[in-house]
Structure formats: C-alpha cells, structure tokens
Amino acid sequence: MVKERDKQRVASEEIYREVQEADEGKTRRAWDRYLDASLGLRDYWYPAFFSQELQDGATRSETICGERIYFKRVKGKVYGIEDRCPHRGVAFSARPECYTTNTTTCWLHGFTFDVRDGKLTTVLTETDSALEGKLHVKTYPTYERYATVFVWIGDGEPVPPEHDMLPTFMRENLIVKPLVRVKIRCNWRMAAENGFDPGHLYGHRNWAWAKRYAAMPLGTQPLDKSDSIVIDTPGKPKGLLVQNRGSTWVNTIKDGDEVAEVYNPALDPTNPPPFEQKLYPDTFGCFLPCGLDVAGFPRPGLYHWEWYVPIDENHHMYTILQGGEGATAEQREEFLREHEEYLSEAIFRPDGMQPEGFNNFDPFGRQEINQSYMREDWWHRERMYKPDYAIIQWRTLVAKHARGIQKWGNWQPKMPDEKWDVVFYTRGNTNSNLPK
Amino acid sequence: MVKERDKQRVASEEIYREVQEADEGKTRRAWDRYLDASLGLRDYWYPAFFSQELQDGATRSETICGERIYFKRVKGKVYGIEDRCPHRGVAFSARPECYTTNTTTCWLHGFTFDVRDGKLTTVLTETDSALEGKLHVKTYPTYERYATVFVWIGDGEPVPPEHDMLPTFMRENLIVKPLVRVKIRCNWRMAAENGFDPGHLYGHRNWAWAKRYAAMPLGTQPLDKSDSIVIDTPGKPKGLLVQNRGSTWVNTIKDGDEVAEVYNPALDPTNPPPFEQKLYPDTFGCFLPCGLDVAGFPRPGLYHWEWYVPIDENHHMYTILQGGEGATAEQREEFLREHEEYLSEAIFRPDGMQPEGFNNFDPFGRQEINQSYMREDWWHRERMYKPDYAIIQWRTLVAKHARGIQKWGNWQPKMPDEKWDVVFYTRGNTNSNLPK
Amino acid sequence: MVKERDKQRVASEEIYREVQEADEGKTRRAWDRYLDASLGLRDYWYPAFFSQELQDGATRSETICGERIYFKRVKGKVYGIEDRCPHRGVAFSARPECYTTNTTTCWLHGFTFDVRDGKLTTVLTETDSALEGKLHVKTYPTYERYATVFVWIGDGEPVPPEHDMLPTFMRENLIVKPLVRVKIRCNWRMAAENGFDPGHLYGHRNWAWAKRYAAMPLGTQPLDKSDSIVIDTPGKPKGLLVQNRGSTWVNTIKDGDEVAEVYNPALDPTNPPPFEQKLYPDTFGCFLPCGLDVAGFPRPGLYHWEWYVPIDENHHMYTILQGGEGATAEQREEFLREHEEYLSEAIFRPDGMQPEGFNNFDPFGRQEINQSYMREDWWHRERMYKPDYAIIQWRTLVAKHARGIQKWGNWQPKMPDEKWDVVFYTRGNTNSNLPK
Secondary structure (H helix, E strand, O other): OOOHHHHHHHHHHHHHHHHHHHHHOOHHHHHHHHHHOOOOEEOEEEEEEEHHHOOOOOEEEEEEOOEEEEEEEEOOEEEEEEOOOOOOOOOHHHOOEOOOOOEEEOOOOOEEEEOOOOEEEEEOOOOOOOOOOOOEOOEEOEEEEOOEEEEEEOOOOOOOHHHOOOHHHHOOOEEEEEEEEEEEOOOHHHHHHHHHOOOHHHHHOOOOOOOOOOOOOOEEEOOOHHHEEEEOOOOOOOEEEEOOOEEEOEEEEEEOOEEEEEEOOOOOOOOOOOOOOOOOOOEEEEEOOOEEEEEOOOOOOEEEEEEEEEEEOOEEEEEEEEEEEOOOHHHHHHHHHHHHHHHHHHHOOOOOOOOOOHHHHHHHHHHHHHHHHHHHOOOOOOOOOHHHHHHHHHHHHHHHHOOEEOOOOOOOOOOOOOOOOOOOOOOOOOOOOOOO | OOOHHHHHHHHHHHHHHHHHHHHHOOHHHHHHHHHHOOOOEEOEEEEEEEHHHOOOOOEEEEEEOOEEEEEEEEOOEEEEEEOOOOOOOOOHHHOOEOOOOOEEEOOOOOEEEEOOOOEEEEEOOOOOOOOOOOOEOOEEOEEEEOOEEEEEEOOOOOOOHHHOOOHHHHOOOEEEEEEEEEEEOOOHHHHHHHHHOOOHHHHHOOOOOOOOOOOOOOEEEOOOHHHEEEEOOOOOOOEEEEOOOEEEOEEEEEEOOEEEEEEOOOOOOOOOOOOOOOOOOOOOEEEOOOEEEEEOOOOOOEEEEEEEEEEEOOEEEEEEEEEEEOOOHHHHHHHHHHHHHHHHHHHOOOOOOOOOOHHHHHHHHHHHHHHHHHHHOOOOOOOOOHHHHHHHHHHHHHHHHOOEEOOOOOOOOOOOOOOOOOOOOOOOOOOOOOOO | OOOHHHHHHHHHHHHHHHHHHHHOOOHHHHHHHHHHOOOOEEOEEEEEEEHHHOOOOOEEEEEEOOEEEEEEEEOOEEEEEEOOOOOOOOOHHHOOEOOOOOEEEOOOOOEEEEOOOOEEEEEOOOOOOOOOOOOEOOEEOEEEEOOEEEEEEOOOOOOOHHHOOOHHHHOOOEEEEEEEEEEEOOOHHHHHHHHHOOOHHHHHOOOOOOOOOOOOOOEEEOOOHHHEEEEOOOOOOOEEEEOOOEEEOEEEEEEOOEEEEEEOOOOOOOOOOOOOOOOOOOEEEEEOOOEEEEEOOOOOOEEEEEEEEEEEOOEEEEEEEEEEEOOOHHHHHHHHHHHHHHHHHHHOOOOOOOOOOHHHHHHHHHHHHHHHHHHHOOOOOOOOOHHHHHHHHHHHHHHHHOOEEOOOOOOOOOOOOOOOOOOOOOOOOOOOOOOO
C-alpha cells in the first residue's frame, strides 16, 4: 500500500523532471511555435476596445497583432476595415472623413469605401472612376459582448466567437464594467504568463486592500500534475486552469544567526492557513488567444477578466473588465455601488495614486521581464522552478493548439482577383450607349 | 469618321492600360533607378538655403542628400566645404571658428582651411606642419540667384546652373521673396509626387483663401496622354508639365437612399465650371532634381516655386519662394504689399495659426505617405488610378534621365592623389637649407 | 659628426613615416584588436563608483562594459553580483529588497541570494525549494582604494588590483576627493585618446583658470620617438607616457595680406616659453584598461586621475578624482581648502555654469568624435598628423597587450555544473527520513 506522502513525492518528482528538462532545452523544443509568436496568434477573436469608446457614427483606430484597423459604428453595429487606403497606403484615421452613414472617405484623394463590405463606392477626385465597385479594402469581422468589441484577426471565415471567449465571460445575466485599457511595453506572452504565474503573487503581498478582500500567500505550487488542468476540448476555448493546492503563506530567510520571517502583512503569521488550503478564486485560467479568467476575484461572486492584446512585438494592450451577477436589478445596483466605492481602485489605478491597486504591480513587472526575454533572450537562459510547471503547460498548449502564428506582412492586402475593367473615362457617360 | 468622344475613349483606354500595368508590376520595372533614389539624385544643383540666412563672414551648415556642407560667405560670395575636418572627422559647424576672412579653423586641433579651395593652410597645434598645403577638404561649387543659394551635389565639373533651374525661375526682372524652409519627415520623392499629384487637390478643398484667389476642383485628370508633357530637351531642365484638362468640381456619394454632394466651399455647386476648363496656373511642372514650378499661382501674374530638397532618406527640406513681375518699381512695390498683407500667410503659416495656408496641408499628408512607402513598401502595394498617370510619367522620366543616383558613402573624402612629403619637422625651419 | 638638428630631422622623419603608414592602412592592421574593442577590454579592474555612493547595507547598480552589476555593501565590504535574477532575468535593482544583512531578494518571485558567494539561500514563494543552495548568480570581485570601488570584469581569478591601477594612484599617504562621474555619449576609446591627445590642448586654450595655474600651449609634438614611452613591464600597469618636448605656444594664420596670431589668452605672445620647454605635469600617461594619470596637474604637487569606463559601445562613464599629498594633517587641510575654494570648479562644473572647468570641453569634443568614428567609420578615414604619433603608440600597445576583448554575451550566466537534485517537495520535510 502506497502512503499519501509517497504518492505526492512521486508526483512532485515528475513535475520537477519536466521543469528540469525545460531548463536543459528538451521540453523547449516543443515550444517552437510559441517562441515564434512575438506578434500574437492568428485566426482568433481579440478584444479591440470597450463599447463605450465608439459612439454611433464615430470612428476609431486600433493596432492589434500589428494590423491597423479602422472601426466605424453604423446604426449600432461596429464595422472594421484595414486602416490603410489601398491607393497610396495612408491611414484613414489620420484625418477621418465620413460623408454618409455607411461610408468613410480617404482624406488624401477622396477614395470612399463602404465600411460594411469594404468596396470602393466613389472616388471624389475622379468622376465615374473605373475603380468604383472594383477596388476594395480588407474588412474585419466584429463581435460585441458585455461592453467589449471583439475583432477577428485572421483569414477566411471566422470561427464562432464563443470558441475564443473566456469561459465565464460567456455566462448569462452578468453585469460588466470596463476597468482599464492601457498600453504596456511588454510582449503579450510575458504578460499572459505573468497573469497566472503562481510565484508572482509575491509581488502582490503588500496589497493595501488585502484586509477587505483576502490575504494572498507568497506563492502557490502544484502538488501533482493534476493541479494544472489543460482544457483542449474541440470547438471550445482552449486554455489552462491553474488550481495549485500548495500555498506558501510564511517563509523564512536564515542568514547565519539572523532570521527574517516574510509574509503578507494582512496575515497573522502565528496562525497561517494550512499549506493545502485552496485559494478562493473558483476559476483561475489563461485562455487562447490571450485572456485571463478569474471568477471569484477579488471576492466570491465577482468576476475579473484580463486580456493582453498584442499590439506589436514589444507592446500589449492591458485590458481589464470586472463583473458581477446581474440577474436582478438589486444585484446590479449592489455591484455598481461596490465598483464605484472601492472595487475599481482596489484593482487598478491609472492615476498613479497610492495605495495602488492589485494589478498596478503587474505592468511594472512585465516591463522588466520584457527586457530580459525580448532583448536578452531569457527564453533560452531562464532557470525554472516547480511553480513554473504551469507556465510550461501553457507554452506547450499554445504551441500545440494555436490555429496560426501571426507574422508581419500576413495582412498585406492582396490584389483582388477581379481585373479592373477598362472603361470609357469621360464625365457622366459610363452608362451611355457608345458604339463598341 | 471618328467622333471626338470616341477619340477620347481610345486615349483614356491607353492611359488606363499604363496605370494598370504599373499596378501589375510591368511599368514599375522601368523605375528601378527611381526606387533606388532614396537619398536623391546625384550631379545636380540643389537650393541649399536663402541668401538672407548667411551674412558676410558668417558660416552655416546644411545637410543635402546626406552630405553635410559647411558654408561661409566671403566678400559676398558663398563657399561650401565638407562639414567634416579630414583629420578626425568632427564637424566644423559644431563650434565654428574663423580667424581670417578666407579661412575656417577646426575647433578640436586647429586645422585651418581656406574655404575657397579647401586647402589646409595652417595647423595651429603643430608649428609648420608638413600637411600644410597638402591636405584638403572637399569643396562644393555654389550659385546664387533670386535670394537663393544653390550647391552642386556631385563629382567633377558642375553643369551650368541654368540646366537645373526651374524654368520660370530663370526669367528676368522678377521680384522674389523666400517664404519658408522647413524640415519635413518624408522622403523627397513622395514630396515631389505630392506637389503635382492631380488628385491631392482634394485635400486643399477647404482652403480659406479660395474666395480671394480661386476655388479648386476636387481633382483633375488627363483626357489623353498629351496632358502630361515630358520635357527632356538636351541641355535644358528636364521635367513634366501637367496640364490635365478634366476637372471634377462636384462629386456625389450614393449610399443607398442617402446622397452626399462634395465640392469646394468656395464654389457654387449649382453652377460649376465645365469639366474641361483648364486650371489657372500657366505652368504646372515638376523638374529634376526636385522642384515644382507653378507660374500663375495663386493668381495670374504671380510665381510659386517649391523644392523638396533631400536631407536623408526620411526627411526633406520643404523650400518655398514666391515671386512677381518686378521690372518696374511700381510692380515691385505692389508685389511686396500683397506679399506682406496676405500672400504669405495664404500659402504657408509656420506658426500653426488658423486658417492655415494652402501648403500647410501637404507636409501633413507627406508624413503619412512616407510611413506607407518607406516603412510598409507601398512602392509595390500601391493601387493607381487614372490621375496617377502623371506620377507614372514623372517616375519614368527620372529613372531615364537622372544624371546619377545618390548613395551613402559617395561623398566620403577620397585620399588625395599627392603623397604627403616627409619634411623636417622642427620649428621654423621648413625653409631652411638643410643638407639632403 | 651628426649635428643635433640632423638627428632631430631623422627622428622626425621616422615618426612621420609611421603616421603616414597608419593613414595608408599598414599600421592599422596591427590594431585589429583595438578596433574590435567597442565594449572595452576584458579581464581588468575598472572603477565602478565612488565609495561615498554606497552606504553600509545599501545597494546600487552600474553597467560596465555592458555587464549589469548589482552592488551591496555589507559591514563595510562591497559585494557585486550580476544584476539579473537567474530565474526570469529581471534586475534586482529594479526594486531592491533586502531582508537580512548578507542577502538580497528578487522582487518578482522572492529568490533570495547571499551576495557574498551568489548562492540561492531561499525561495520565498516555494517552501523548501530544491534549488536552494544549488542555483547561483555570478559574483564580481571588488577592491576599494582612495574613495573608489573597483570591480573585476572578467572570468576566473582576478589579477592583483595593483596591476591595473594608475601608477600614482598607488602612492601612499595621498588625500583624494572624487570630482565627478558623468555618463558621456562617446565610445571609451575616443575618450581615452582624447585624454592624452597632444593636439587637443587647442580646445582648452581659453581656460579661465589658466592665469592661476598655468597657460597651456596650443599643442605639443614629439621631437623623437622617445617622447612616447611605452610601459609594458610584466606584472605592472601597462600604458603610455607622453612627454612631448615640443610645444607650439603661438601660431600664425596667413591669409594673403591678412595675418592672425593665435595663442592662449593667459600668455604673453611677445615672450612665449621656448619651443622645447617641458610641460609642467610630471607624469602624463594613459594606462590600461582606460585611465589617465596626470601627476602635477593643475599644479605641481597635485594629482589628477580620469577614467573612461565603458558602459556600452556609445557611452562611457567619465570619472574624475583629484588628490594631493596627505601625509600630515596640515597637508590634508590645505588640499581640502584648495579643493573647496576653486580646484573643483576649475576642473569640472557639472552645473553648466560659466566659466567652465578645464575638462568641460572634453565631453563636448568626444561626442563629436564619437559621431565620426562610431557612425561614419573614421577609423578608416582619419588623416593623422605628427602629434598623433602618441595615439598610434597607444593603439598598438592596447592591441598587443590587452588581456581580453569584451564581447556582448561573454557574461551570460553559464548553467552551473551541478545538476539540481530531485527532492520531495512538500512543506517542511526535506529533512525527513523517507524510504528510498
């Protein structure tokens, strides 16, 4: 009969072996696609901006995975086209011009496109241009849910949006509030790994709001491999649930006779929770293409969603939303009251004021990690430890399941298949009945 | 008998075929030299600065086609030498020093050169240096006309300056006023194309001064190939005259039931000029190496000259002068009055004040075009339309007739042919009669 | 019998031949290692900072030859470790954390290292981590002398520090005051050459304090090869002593009938010192890796030391200290009074105030020289003159004797030889007696 402790020992050895093999480069060979994905994953839905950022009839531009996209909201629906006029390549958004509801016009030569299908409808500077109806600009499918506009970065027919949503973001009857969208100097992958990194909790240990919500351990670690649950059901969002059962609440540095005890200031160090106490979030997962799903944070009954939307190799848009149950008017009012009073500032303060929110630490940390990984190749120099097992699982999952890898140039507009017709070019007579 | 309209149709088809072939890459093959000319054309006269910017005895430095040139005006005449001391390569202009009328001295080791022939006359830090009279710095021929100093960028004997002047700038008895020299973040070629681009008039449609001078059409287009006149007479300035006979004054966007009519606000849309009304400028041409000649703008009897002087691959010096007939004192006074009262600010306001001048739109546009062409290779992605026929003609002309293409490194000082003599090196005895 | 002048002539011809051969590329082939040393020399002691910049228990970070080093002073002694946590590569110095006297902790995951030997003592986020005692961070030997902390940049056992000290900095009973450490945009080699460049004295000719201390000549030059003394005794600091015996005090530019006389304003031009008057500094030498030793400057009895510590290819840390004889309390008081009253500001004013100190000219000059050498390849375009003979000797010396050449990546942490043990990973039981 094998005792419980022996089973744990075996499980831990297996984890450790994988960590060690990653350091030695064996595992890493399985991550090639992940290491190539500096610009993000291709053929995915990404959150582009918050619904409230685009009023009806207005336009805005965002860069996602290196692709510049120009959005216009028409009668409630958001349309996206490439933010480059196919004629001379300038950005529509440099000086947006809209003469009619469904069109937008390039400020340089008056090329006018229908944002719904990307077709050139009029060239203001050339009466009855032969290009009208022939030339087009690339269109981007969009999807709107819970105060967020998503856009499809990819080729061909998009997958159903729910394949790429964070699982709890698909729940019904929620009330959702955008918290922040801020550009951070860090590749999206280090941001995604930082989001669920079991050891980086250490950086949050002085969170001022811990007493109201919950004290954090210094870090967590897996007891066995089952603590990292890989979700790769076909036709569903793919990701990793991290449910580490081991928490280090108090730790000690011994320096000769000197001893320092380290713990979260909100914790009673003489009475820490048991090592195997499960953390409060119900779900704690990272999902493709780049989102973090934390149901039950910062307290049971609340939702916390983050996305690390790739902008270019060295920047992502840090996008946070918060939510609560919203089936009844009473629930919605309570959530909005909590959000207004302290929930928002407890999580992120874009104003730089103290005490900082829970997530203000993360952008600071990511900028440093970006330096080591993107400029000093720590992809191949990192030395992992046991809690990094979750990171290994995430990288392996992405490398295995990513639909595509974004590359610079993927989105260069292709020449349309149809040839331009050569037509008669004087004013007003394209419908005239001229002899052949 | 072929009717007029049929002739036009045939002409237009030919134009269109060339535009289409450019898009498909056939024509473009003829432009290789043009596509290589990021740094400008070599062996040409360029406007370096305005005469008033260099007083007698003073010095100034300009970078043209990547070459750093240090100018000094001596007894009225401007001399140019390379702005690099041949000894250790520092710029004379970093700390200009002139002890005598015809010399300039390097601030670092006291190497002193005669600006007239570039010869080293004295090394202040080494008594009777053997290099004196042996070492020299590259000199640049200059030419001054109508408030403008031109410099020869090239090797060997310069061509006569009038070969490279804008045609109307060579007219006699003009009165000329410099308007602006401003560094713009855009390659010189996109600036040059923008200058005569028949479709970019659209961007000028809201020009506040149109009522005083003239309403612009939304754009113009060629009726047949003869609307673009290639000037390539040997021994004369080479360039392209654009005299498009077709003007789009009013155009309409149809968006379902919605219709938007677009026109210059200074225009009566119910009574637009006829399509084939010739535009007012008498001459409207772009000439090698980089100038725009618009006689009759902004009204008949005035002259408007622009140069897009290459600085480096991503910047040009936008140089504008205005002129009028100046044979009599009365003519000169009238021109100066108009210039003072409104002509200057109607064309360009460097102060950023509103309403902006006619040409303030162009630098904005060029910066955007520079992004697409120089960073996103729209040289090979652009989709042309009929009015771009003039641009095709210009590119073909430059590729065919440019005397040379500037390259980084062309102007690196060559070792002079003469060897330095080995002479006796103690103080004051270079003329002594020592035994051989 | 050969007359004195003839001997000088022959000596000078030999010098000149070498200068000429350098220009023609022959000598230059001997400098390959020097031309490769953009990041500095490897296996040397470098001054890292002033002692007063690091109080006991405090930390600071410096970048030297591209290596980021994190220093902590413990009970008076300075320890240096690589400023990169081996786990994920972030800089300890981004948010320094020290819980105990001898350790420092990474702010991201709580990896805690003993700064004395670089060993990982604790991982705060993982109870009883298997890495403890196994992982380590690179350590840097240090040495402290006369208010300055030196660090060994290299592999293996460092040489005795006195092998790399400036000769007069090793004298006993001095009193030393740090003057400035300032980051200058210039490669270290152009800075080092500038330090002893016999011709650049020209740039100092207007030094406001010359009357109090000493007027400078416009430049100096060697009379024969023995004026440059190469010091390459084994086991001693290697360097070049420049003792040029020829000084140009007054020089004349003849420009036709115009004549300009140039001299130091503190000098009586009608009564200049003799050409062969030796300059006042007793020692004037440049030593490996990057220091300038000027005993007897700015007056006899004082010491002036400079280092041009490489930061990266385009920056060095300009480090200046001043000293005097300090055997008695009286001597020390007198030195401190002179330093306080005018010595400091006579040499360098970091405040930008006028009149500027003697050495304020040099950073200006070096930035210009950096442009020509590092961006325009004046290594191969320079045209040397006789006073540059000292520079040729210096380059040859460095190329021949440098222990190593620093390269990017040299200092990447190697995987430690020991393998991590796979151990049982639950809390508190690493000492338990579990069955094998």
